[in-house]
Amino acid sequence: MHNPRIISAEIVKTILEEKVFFSAMKAQIPEEHRAFVNALVLSSLRNLVALKKIMAKYVRKKIPHKHICAEYLLLLAINEILCMNTAPYAVINETVKNIRLKTDSFLAGMANAVLRKISANAEAEKTFLQKTSKLPDDFLLLLTESAYSAAEIQALSDTLTDIPPTDLSIKGIPSEWSKKLHGEIMPNGSIRLQFPEKIETLEGYLPGEWWIQDVSASLAVQTLGEIKNKSVVDLCAAPGGKTAQLLAAGADVTALDISENRLNTLEENMKRLGFNDNVNIINADAQNFLRHNTKEFDVVLLDAPCSATGTLRRHPEIIHIKSQADVKAQSLLQKELLHSAAEAVKKGGFLLYCVCSLSRFEGEWQIQTFLENHSEYKIVPISAKTISQYGSWENNPIMENGTVRTMPFYEKKRGGMDGFFISLMQRIY
Ligand SMILES: C[S@@+](CC[C@H](N)C(=O)[O-])C[C@H]1O[C@@H](n2cnc3c(N)ncnc32)[C@H](O)[C@@H]1O
Incomplete structure (x- = not known):
């Protein structure tokens, strides 16, 4: 029997008890219930603390x-009534x-009385x-350990019920595609769509003129x-959003x-975008690859595995399944990956590190430690010009030391943005 409310309750229970991502379970939802279950699960996860x-x-x-x-059926019902x-x-x-x-009938009777x-x-x-914070205690701790202020934490909590827009990275000219797709040009040239219809039916999808990012x-x-003809290794590349950008810019x-x-998803994406002949795809553990690698690259990109806490609006389960313990485990792996990646950059070349995390242990403080241990590297301050060619940002994402930090409550008027940390470093000897 396919009852969408029972399916939703079982999904929320599995997410919370097994600490898994919703995306891992989407394939098992019957097609006819997909939209309802998606809406009910996401909304319930966003409001769970107050519910x-x-x-x-x-x-x-x-x-x-x-x-x-x-209990889960009740929580979801309360969410439906109130939210x-x-x-x-x-x-x-x-x-x-x-x-x-x-x-049993006893609990059914209780549910009837409670819901009425x-x-x-x-x-x-x-x-x-509306007045209750949406963030569970473990997640609050993760944020306070990263020294966020009470105001920043409140602003983060407030973003949880915002429905994130869809951004596209495009191969062509932003003004042409903003007209064709009725989207807004973001300061860096991305096209923002607030309520897109089915993505596959939009102009330019099939011929591979853009990708979601x-x-x-x-x-x-x-x-x-400028990276045309530069050799770049993208160490944690799938599903390939950044690989596509590198290829679009003409890098090797x-x-x-x-x-x-x-x-496999990366390969399919590169095929749709017409980039598949230009990229060398390797299935390997980056540590292993770097251990045996003898080539030095112009650029090494490390978009490291992380707690993904910066994507909490798109994946509200994150606030319930990620804690400071996950951050600690991931930051150890990032530290090792960074250390090995540093070796593969040629003298004068660049190491680009980024994470979609809000935690400073994975971002700011990770890079601070790296630079303390690697005097051969220095931060290249990111210039406003490279990321604001089409307008100015509501919140300046460039930090004093030239790294980039974005927060989900930045660009609020236009619909927000994921939390990210980016550091560009040059090998000086
Ligand atoms: C943040 S995602 C990368 C997103 C991708 N760069 C993009 O822009 O679409 C991190 C990726 O790291 C990969 N990963 C995790 N540990 C790894 C390792 N030891 N070696 C290589 N890849 C790893 C994961 O499979 C995942 O695809």
Whole structure:
């Protein structure tokens, strides 16, 4: 039986209990329910902290673990009533029926009473929900350990219910594509679409004129400036957003990734974009590759594996499944990768490091440690010109030392941007 509310509740339970990404489960959702389940799961994850507090006010007795699915069905129903404006009677009827089916009549009766009360108090609970921080305690700790201020943390929490726009990196002239796709040109030349229809049906998709890439992610390669015919190794390349930028700029690219599946996606993407003949694709662990590599590159790009906390608007499960322990584990791997990558850059060449993380342990402080241990490198201050050719940013992403830090609440008026850290470094000896 394919019941979309039961499917959604089981997905949220799996995400939280097994700490997995929603994207890993999307393929199992029946086509006819995909849009509803997607909306319900994402909205519930965005509001979960407050939903739990609201539920606790009405459900006094702990639901036994063997019937835990009733708790998830209830949380999702509260979300539908308060955050999705679904007609309460429909949500209540369906949820009570589903809880009876999955557990017993006692819990179904309890759910009926609870949801009716919440529905009657909907306006007060909506106000409570708006005032409550959306960030769980472990995630708050991750942010405070990175020395973010209370105001910055509040601003981050506020971005969670923003629906992120879709940004495109284009091969051609931004003004032409902004007209064709009715999009906005971002300061770096990305085209922003607020509510795109099916991506595959948009002009330019099939002939490979553009690819989806958050505006923040596209800044890293842009900081390199002119790279035509330069040798570049992209060490963590899949699914290939930055590889495509390097190829579009005429670089001689080796794209490497540890994941065969993700590299298959990269290969498909490069085929659609017409770049597949120009790129050397290698399935390998970057550490292993670098250990045996004897070639020195003009540029080494390390878009390192990270906590991905900068993408919390697109992947709200991150605030529930990532903690400072993940940051610590990832930052150790990044440190090793950086150390090995440094060897593969020719004298005078560049090491470009970036992460889609909010944690300074993976960003600012990682690079500070790297420079302390690698006196052969210096930061090349990123110039505003390279990333603002088409206008100015609402928030200047360039830090005092010339690195770039973006936050999800930057460019708020235009719809925000992912959190990213970027550092361009030159090997001086
Ligand atoms: C942030 S993603 C890269 C995104 C990509 N650069 C882009 O712009 O589309 C990090 C990638 O690192 C890969 N990865 C993780 N550990 C690795 C390793 N030891 N060696 C090579 N790739 C690795 C992951 O498979 C993942 O595809």
